[in-house]
Amino acid sequence: MELNIAISPSEKEVAKIIGKDNWVDLINSKTNDLPMKCCFCNYPEKEENFVRINLNPKLRYHILPFSQELDIKKDFHKLDIVVTCDACHAIQHFDNAVEKNWIKLVNSSFNQVDLVKICRWGNKMVNAYITGGFRVEKNIFPLKKKPETYLIEINESPLNLNNKIKVIFTKNFDWSNCR
Ligand SMILES: [Zn+2]
Numbered sequence: 001m002e003l004n005i006a007i008s009p010s011e012k013e014v015a016k017i018i019g020k021d022n023w024v025d026l027i028n029s030k031t032n033d034l035p036m037k038c039c040f041c042n043y044p045e046k047e048e049n050f051v052r053i054n055l056n057p058k059l060r061y062h063i064l065p066f067s068q069e070l071d072i073k074k075d076f077h078k079l080d081i082v083v084t085c086d087a088c089h090a091i092q093h094f095d096n097a098v099e100k101n102w103i104k105l106v107n108s109s110f111n112q113v114d115l116v117k118i119c120r121w122g123n124k125m126v127n128a129y130i131t132g133g134f135r136v137e138k139n140i141f142p143l144k145k146k147p148e149t150y151l152i153e154i155n156e157s158p159l160n161l162n163n164k165i166k167v168i169f170t171k172n173f174d175w176s177n178c179r
């Protein structure tokens with residue numbers, strides 16, 4: 001699946017609306033066949049991580065956007081669920097990520113998954129792509145636009161979503177579940 005900034009329905013809210021028992025039903029009925037790796041960035045790619053994650057799952061269930069006409073209280077089984085890592089999940093819940101001060105806006109010819117992977121490697125790598133240097137060409141360009149401003153624009157109209165605007169993570173984001 002392609003990873004872009006999105007404001008997705010909150011799982012907490014959905015669980016509240018459909019009730020805890022239905023939520024558990026939904027998860028159990030949908031997730032048996034799902035691979036236990038992030039549907040966007042494939043985390044954890046390494047076999048040893050895969051085992052670790054299976055023993056101690058830190059991946060998240062994510063509900064894909066659904067039609068406003070869907071009565072989720074009655075038709076909750078029609079909701080689509082995917083599995084994501086914390087980082088990709090943050091990008092799918094841009095509003096929450098902005099509120100928590102987890103992200104900065106950038107331009108880059110890297111796609112958003114590449115940017116997640118670079119951030120996962122660590123700040124040194126991110127900074128190398130921002131400043132350019134030995135063997136690394138500048139390819140991450142921080143934007144002056146504040147995430148808060150962009151969030152307001154998107155909330156005004158989804159048409160203001162611009163797939164050229166991507167994100168990197170601030171030091172406030174906790175990678176401990178997905179690094
Ligand atoms: Zn991911």
Ligand SMILES: [Zn+2]
Nearest residue numbers: 011061062063
């Ligand atoms: Zn989600």
